[in-house]
Amino acid sequence: MAESFVKTFKRDDVAFNDLTDAKTVLAQLPAWFEHYNSLHPHSALKYLSPKIFRQHQLTNTDCPVLQG
Numbered sequence: 001m002a003e004s005f006v007k008t009f010k011r012d013d014v015a016f017n018d019l020t021d022a023k024t025v026l027a028q029l030p031a032w033f034e035h036y037n038s039l040h041p042h043s044a045l046k047y048l049s050p051k052i053f054r055q056h057q058l059t060n061t062d063c064p065v066l067q068g
Contacts, residue, residue, distance in 0.1 A: 009036060 013032040018024050041047040048056070 005036075008040070012036070012040065 009032065013028075013035065017028055017032075036050075038049055038051045040049055042050065042053075045053040
């Protein structure tokens with residue numbers, strides 16, 4: 001799971017952003033995590049983002065992921 005996260009993170013965020021120094025990278029991390037959790041579709045969650053998946057779990061008993 002960790003390898004998949006790192007691969008996706010590097011492909012979608014790290015490869016296209018300013019990596020001048022550690023301070024610059026650290027300043028960008030919150031936005032990268034927000035993108036990964038709010039917008040990025042995850043195949044294990046039937047191509048929902050984790051945020052949308054959690055919203056379905058909290059507001060809906062008909063979770064699309066659990067319905068095989």
